[in-house]
Amino acid sequence: MATIQDIAKRANVSKATVSRVINNTTPVAGRTRDAVVAAMKDLKFQPNMMARSLAGGRSMTVGIVTQKIGSPFYDTIAQGVISGLSNTGYSPILVDGQWESSTSSEVIATLLGRNVDGLILIGGDLPAANLQKLHDRLPTVLVARELKDWSGPCVHVDNETAGYRATRHLIQLGHRSIAVIRGIEGHPNAVDRVDGYRRALDEANIPFNDDLIVSGDFSAQSGILGIEFLLNQGIRFTGVFAANDMAAFGARLALHRNGLRVPEDVSVVGFDDQAESAFMTPPLTTMRQPATEMGQHSAAILIAALDGRKVPEQRLEIQLVSRESVARMT
Amino acid sequence: MATIQDIAKRANVSKATVSRVINNTTPVAGRTRDAVVAAMKDLKFQPNMMARSLAGGRSMTVGIVTQKIGSPFYDTIAQGVISGLSNTGYSPILVDGQWESSTSSEVIATLLGRNVDGLILIGGDLPAANLQKLHDRLPTVLVARELKDWSGPCVHVDNETAGYRATRHLIQLGHRSIAVIRGIEGHPNAVDRVDGYRRALDEANIPFNDDLIVSGDFSAQSGILGIEFLLNQGIRFTGVFAANDMAAFGARLALHRNGLRVPEDVSVVGFDDQAESAFMTPPLTTMRQPATEMGQHSAAILIAALDGRKVPEQRLEIQLVSRESVARMT
DNA sequence: GATCTGCATGAAACCGGTTACATCAAGGGC
DNA sequence: GCCCTTGATGTAACCGGTTTCATGCAGATC
Numbered sequence: 001m002a003t004i005q006d007i008a009k010r011a012n013v014s015k016a017t018v019s020r021v022i023n024n025t026t027p028v029a030g031r032t033r034d035a036v037v038a039a040m041k042d043l044k045f046q047p048n049m050m051a052r053s054l055a056g057g058r059s060m061t062v063g064i065v066t067q068k069i070g071s072p073f074y075d076t077i078a079q080g081v082i083s084g085l086s087n088t089g090y091s092p093i094l095v096d097g098q099w100e101s102s103t104s105s106e107v108i109a110t111l112l113g114r115n116v117d118g119l120i121l122i123g124g125d126l127p128a129a130n131l132q133k134l135h136d137r138l139p140t141v142l143v144a145r146e147l148k149d150w151s152g153p154c155v156h157v158d159n160e161t162a163g164y165r166a167t168r169h170l171i172q173l174g175h176r177s178i179a180v181i182r183g184i185e186g187h188p189n190a191v192d193r194v195d196g197y198r199r200a201l202d203e204a205n206i207p208f209n210d211d212l213i214v215s216g217d218f219s220a221q222s223g224i225l226g227i228e229f230l231l232n233q234g235i236r237f238t239g240v241f242a243a244n245d246m247a248a249f250g251a252r253l254a255l256h257r258n259g260l261r262v263p264e265d266v267s268v269v270g271f272d273d274q275a276e277s278a279f280m281t282p283p284l285t286t287m288r289q290p291a292t293e294m295g296q297h298s299a300a301i302l303i304a305a306l307d308g309r310k311v312p313e314q315r316l317e318i319q320l321v322s323r324e325s326v327a328r329m330t
Numbered sequence: 331m332a333t334i335q336d337i338a339k340r341a342n343v344s345k346a347t348v349s350r351v352i353n354n355t356t357p358v359a360g361r362t363r364d365a366v367v368a369a370m371k372d373l374k375f376q377p378n379m380m381a382r383s384l385a386g387g388r389s390m391t392v393g394i395v396t397q398k399i400g401s402p403f404y405d406t407i408a409q410g411v412i413s414g415l416s417n418t419g420y421s422p423i424l425v426d427g428q429w430e431s432s433t434s435s436e437v438i439a440t441l442l443g444r445n446v447d448g449l450i451l452i453g454g455d456l457p458a459a460n461l462q463k464l465h466d467r468l469p470t471v472l473v474a475r476e477l478k479d480w481s482g483p484c485v486h487v488d489n490e491t492a493g494y495r496a497t498r499h500l501i502q503l504g505h506r507s508i509a510v511i512r513g514i515e516g517h518p519n520a521v522d523r524v525d526g527y528r529r530a531l532d533e534a535n536i537p538f539n540d541d542l543i544v545s546g547d548f549s550a551q552s553g554i555l556g557i558e559f560l561l562n563q564g565i566r567f568t569g570v571f572a573a574n575d576m577a578a579f580g581a582r583l584a585l586h587r588n589g590l591r592v593p594e595d596v597s598v599v600g601f602d603d604q605a606e607s608a609f610m611t612p613p614l615t616t617m618r619q620p621a622t623e624m625g626q627h628s629a630a631i632l633i634a635a636l637d638g639r640k641v642p643e644q645r646l647e648i649q650l651v652s653r654e655s656v657a658r659m660t
Numbered sequence: 661g662a663t664c665t666g667c668a669t670g671a672a673a674c675c676g677g678t679t680a681c682a683t684c685a686a687g688g689g690c
Numbered sequence: 691g692c693c694c695t696t697g698a699t700g701t702a703a704c705c706g707g708t709t710t711c712a713t714g715c716a717g718a719t720c
Contacts, residue, residue, distance in 0.1 A: 046439065046442065048445065049443055049444045049445065050383040050444075050445050051384050053380040054380040054381050059380060061444075072605075075409075082399060082424060083399065086426065091441075091444060092424060093391070093421050093422065093424075096412065096413070109376065112331075113378065113379050114379045114380075114421060115378065115380050220605075220606070220608070223609075249609040249610070252609075253609050256611045275402075276550070276606045278550070279579040279580050279583050280583075280610070280611075282586075
């Protein structure tokens with residue numbers, strides 16, 4: 001591999017000049033520049049990022065910390081980030097925090113050791129204080145996580161409103177007994193969604209019934225278990241609001257196994273709108289999270305911050321995608 | 331951040347000694363070592379990877395080139411690679427080749443500029459010659475792609491046999507008119523699967539009928555279109571072998587829309603066994619690709635190669651996962 | 661024509677490690 | 691007791707860039 005030194009020799013200039021041409025930091029005379037450019041082309045020069053980073057302090061990499069690789073929602077965000085980073089000169093290093101703040105701290109430490117220029121944290125539950133310290137050190141953007149005491153950039157959507165809208169949709173179609181399959185206990189997004197559910201109930205003067213709420217963990221299995229539990233308890237419901245699409249899939253299957261039709265007997269609303277949801281039988285009505293866009297937008301914010309620019313705030317909303325798993329009560 | 335110099339001063343030794351302690355390259359006297367270790371702990375020393383890489387020639391990163399981020403199968407492999415890499419000291423840089431050899435070449439070039447120590451190529455269609463040149467330069471493992479003229483390590487599964495088994499399964503249950511929704515034209519895996527399909531037919535003395543084969547592209551939409559097309563043409567079939575699970579989802583939905591029950595009227599076999607498949611209605615019978623294992627195994631192979639070791643060949647097979655989308659012909 | 665100014669360029673230090681080589685003290689062999 | 695070996699450690703060069711500062715040259719000013 002050709003080094004900057006080789007280029008310099010070939011173009012009869014000094015290393016410094018070559019560096020200037022590459023980085024456009026200082027004006028270089030036209031003919032000199034041409035000679036350097038030609039030499040770089042001839043030798044197929046590819047700058048050594050390691051050296052560059054060591055000298056210049058920038059590694060041109062950004063760290064992405066995702067949670068539980070394999071979860072559709074977080075994965076899609078990560079993909080959005082990666083796609084948003086392509087052709088920016090920055091390369092992504094993707095690591096998994098596994099929804100544990102200790103693991104997250106660890107992986108972040110190795111990312112720092114790699115001199116990443118910026119950090120994108122998808123979800124996670126790192127304490128605000130740690131985050132703030134991190135952000136004082138290098139640009140950090142938080143995705144899919146709301147946090148008070150956080151002054152840095154943050155890309156998130158309003159889960160409470162989404163939960164409200166999902167529930168209102170069912171209510172408007174005449175449903176009054178709406179079961180909820182909750183996400184992981186204490187998970188802020190899950191909590192917000194249930195809060196929205198309650199608001200919609202209050203608004204419609206439907207008393208809140210705790211029996212209709214079953215716990216879950218965002219898995220399809222928890223959707224099955226939730227429905228089985230409700231049915232075994234003899235609890236009546238005509239609508240189901242699932243924590244996410246995976247749980248909705250499980251719920252839909254359990255209903256099927258118990259001879260309940262969707263949507264004729266029970267309506268189901270999911271959350272996320274993952275790729276498969278449009279092709280369920282019946283296609284799933286769900287709250288679409290703009291996961292890809294969230295990822296891309298956070299990449300844009302980070303790049304802007306790294307360049308000292310600011311990027312216009314972009315309003316991302318969770319929207320109801322009305323398909324065929326919901327019907328009017330008859 | 332503390333540097334090796336700071337450690338050296340604090341432990342009253344030279345930089346070299348600190349380096350030796352860190353890398354265990356040369357014996358260091360017990361008390362000296364202890365002093366250094368203590369100093370590192372005190373100062374929370376985290377070696378600068380950039381400097382390390384520049385000096386030592388190793389970057390402790392590996393490049394992962396995936397195709398079309400967002401495709402369940404390739405994504406799962408990538409996840410496997412990432413998980414296989416965790417705690418090895420190597421960090422993954424993930425890029426998307428987008429199923430275009432020009433894009434792949436480009437992203438690989440930037441990975442080389444980043445001094446990645448090894449490369450994992452998932453799928454793709456880079457010409458064998460390029461690959462060989464690449465492999466001469468740095469350890470490279472090929473995943474989910476079979477290639478003659480390739481002497482390097484390669485993790486793949488036998489798609490022909492899988493296609494054969496899927497078809498045989500249907501035949502054994504009495505099906506004789508089995509439609510195929512093909513994957514992308516010319517995609518080697520897709521071609522192999524259809525070859526296996528033909529072999530099973532031949533073995534059972536069922537004449538091959540070209541009308542039963544419809545084109546597709548691994549998308550759910552193509553599953554819908556395929557079934558619609560067959561139905562419109564009035565072509566009769568009792569079984570469907572889909573290129574992958576996404577296509578199977580689409581096919582299943584199209585059958586539903588046309589009043590055909592699965593599996594009572596038509597049996598469906600998918601390919602991949604992605605997470606959602608077990609929760610379809612009915613749960614999808616499919617050929618399980620050990621995607622995660624493939625990723626992990628290829629990571630293991632690469633790490634071993636980087637350490638100059640060899641890792642025992644591991645036989646990975648595609649297996650039939652029998653669920654409820656297939657029934658015996660009545 | 662001498663002096664000043666400004667622009668293009670070169671020399672060298674520096675980033676934080678690794679490593680070949682030099683040095684030095686202690687122990688062993690005669 | 692002297693010399694050689696051996697093992698531990700220090701010194702300094704080096705990896706491939708960036709950046710500060712010095713330098714030299716041309717044109718402008720008087």
